[in-house]
Amino acid sequence: MTVAGMAAAVSDGPLPFRLTAFDGSQAGPPDAPGLHIRNRHALNYVLTAPGDLGLARAYIAGDMDMTGVHPANPYPLLRLMAQELRLRRPTPGEVVDLVRSAGLSSLLPVVPPPQEATPRWLRVAHGLGHSRKRDASAIGRHYDVSNDFYEMVLGPSMTYTCALYPTADASLEQAQDAKHALVFDKLGLRPGDRLLDVGCGWGSMVRHAARRGVRVLGVTLSSQQAQWGQRAIRDEGLGDLAEIRHLDYRDVPETGFDAISSIGLTEHIGVKQYPDYFGRLYGKLRPGGRLLNHCITRPENRTAAKAEPFIDRYVFPDGELTGSGRIIMAMQDTGFDVRHAENLREHYGMTLRDWCGNLERHWTACVDDVGEGTAKVWGLYMAACRLGFERNTIQLVQVLGVKPDDQGDSAVPLRPWWRG
Structure with a gap:
């Protein structure tokens, strides 16, 4: 045959x-x-x-x-x-x-390409479940690839999360700026407020808020992200308002924040860790403080949370996705007053389209930087995810929650106060 x-x-x-x-x-x-x-x-x-x-x-x-x-x-x-x-x-x-x-x-089994992570059941060498050691290993594997590579693929904003396209013909940079503005406005931030950005990446949200007079602490498990972000803060002269630490969100000592942004981190947490995750963030907020959770979700809440084999082995080891209903439930069970949820899945499809375009334009340089095999992984995974968002097999949902005061008051306007 x-x-x-x-x-x-x-x-x-x-x-x-x-x-x-x-x-x-x-x-x-x-x-x-x-x-x-x-x-x-x-x-x-x-x-x-x-x-x-x-x-x-x-x-x-x-x-x-x-x-x-x-x-x-x-x-x-x-x-x-x-x-x-x-x-x-x-x-x-x-x-x-x-x-x-x-x-x-x-x-007969064959040795997979070197870009492939070990099977999930063999990752115990890096710790059990979502231990600090294992989470750091998983994050480092994906995000410590090469800052130069990320700059070529993500563009000047260095933002590796779903953008918000105000119009169909908006550029990627305009859309990323609109996303940060939406998060900023939903959190109701004002000059002098204190923001904690968990899983801050290269610090795009950190710098967006600091430019507007907000005092910001960003934390990331990627050392390369932290170094790049701190340099960008210095270059913009924002050092008196902003800081990025190479730190696990569980180890942040400060409390009493006015707001917390979690943009693209929940996918790495693990569903069983949601109560601890949202509980820790709840404890970091002052009464009346707000949390904006922005993450990839499934369109329902029934399927297993573990990622498909290709994504788990080549892209996000130990990543887990679930429906926004389970996220909202976990936030509510923690004590958050959930005020709003919004599905932006079409926007993520457009974001991935533009990232693929960047990768294509810089293909030769990207291959020289990270190797052809790794560059092919990125093209394949981003194109496949774009298709997933378009076909509604995955979604991107923002959930806004508030920590009420002792009397149950969340101190929010009667109607949504943001645009976008």
């Missing part, structure tokens, strides 16, 4: 994409984007880890190519596969033919 024949055995109907292989076989529309299987090693990856993980391994290792698309942005191919590819379970006889054609050696 040829490679194209193997694909036909698991496809319900004609392939919607172009497939070519080392054995000369081919299938699918000639003018469509597609896959090229370069060697039997690719079959080994796919057969030992069926699904997204095996395909990703073959692609990142260079044993399979994506054709008709740029490696920085394979979105057109992924969208075509998601919309039109239908798979079926092969019959027992077809399974035998598949194994015989691929060879028994193709069923």
